[in-house]
């Protein structure tokens with residue numbers, strides 16, 4: 598049995614629910630799992646493994662990147678996994694994948710609108726655009742898995758300028774796209790490795 602921390606950040610709450618679901622699934626698998634908002638994490642010493650989750654909001658939300666950067670020396674000694682909730686991910690075939698396994702929610706992934714050519718907007722939603730700052734925040738950490746899940750957009754939970762950004766730049770469709778079975782199966786796969 599491992600003691601696992603699920604440290605998350607969120608803008609409008611849906612990533613917190615994903616973190617809770619992951620914790621429940623890890624506990625069902627016989628581990629001890631604690632869920633904490635990144636801002637509330639003060640001591641990492643008691644954990645064997647840490648899962649860091651955050652939405653894609655101007656890249657992987659900065660709280661997650663700063664957390665990894667700040668705690669890299671301690672976290673590199675633990676088993677680590679990252680996840681993100683996002684609205685879209687443009688998959689460019691020739692993109693190189695990192696060494697660590699990457700899990701992509703099929704509902705999140707789309708191909709460039711014009712085959713062989715990515716538009717300016719698509720450039721900001723490619724796997725590489727998402728992954729580089731994630732892995733670059735703590736280059737000494739090699740997560741056992743990185744998952745990208747389709748998230749949730751509830752317009753009434755957003756500030757007006759966030760709603761405008763989501764509609765005009767991200768061009769995301771409002772609604773809850775979270776695939777709970779995929780999220781749970783990813784959590785179980787982590788449980789087997791922790």
Ligand SMILES: Cc1cc2nc3c(=O)[nH]c(=O)nc-3n(C[C@H](O)[C@H](O)[C@H](O)COP(=O)(O)O)c2cc1C
Nearest residue numbers: 607608609610611612652653682683684685748749
């Ligand atoms: C201001 C803002 C910017 C966002 N930017 C992106 C983005 O660049 N790429 C993307 O895939 N999703 C983007 N999204 C969608 C969120 O990542 C998604 O809705 C996520 O599930 C929100 O999680 P939360 O409820 O935990 O905040 C953005 C959402 C907001 C509000």
